[in-house]
Amino acid sequence: GENVEQHPSTLSVQEGDSAVIKCTYSDSASNYFPWYKQELGKGPQLIIDIRSNVGEKKDQRIAVTLNKTAKHFSLHITETQPEDSAVYFCAASRENTGGFKTIFGAGTRLFVKA
């Protein structure tokens, strides 16, 4: 079945450094790739997304890249801050029976040390 693999599972960086999280997906029909941030006791919140017709997207300190040929996509956070500490999930989805089934990676726990 479809799956999304995410690495690393844990990432610890110093405040101000960059953090990179990488994902691969198996379903070549996937055309939408969101990233979610989940803080303790809360549901996942969308932070950035990219569609298959775009190779890169940036929003302030966050950027995503997509390589459809290799079925890889990555999240880059620059100038990390302690409030960036959370669990980050990548996901992939496609149109499916009139809806969208979103498949999530297992998550990356990011620690930003002050």
Added chain:
Amino acid sequence: DTGVSQDPRHKITKRGQNVTFRCDPISEHNRLYWYRQTLGQGPEFLTYFQNEAQLEKSRLLSDRFSAERPKGSFSTLEIQRTEQGDSAMYLCASSLSGVGANVLTFGAGSRLTVL
């Protein structure tokens, strides 16, 4: 609109009991999803509604699980004869249809502990 609301936030029950969770989506969203999240894992798709129609169910949704969205607004997820393996966070999400349909807004979740 305050976003997606889920109730209760926490539920502790004994094995064999039935539990029901409620989700109130964003009012203009006609699509509603249920996901399950266990510790250290990403959300896993359970089922999906467009308006009141349940259009897709995961193989994870055993016969003990039933979901409804009777008037196309709020939804309930019932688990009958709970087992310890049902312990998880149950997340509800909603979205528009058409453009932006795969942009999910999640609630805070309902955490189930089965003793």
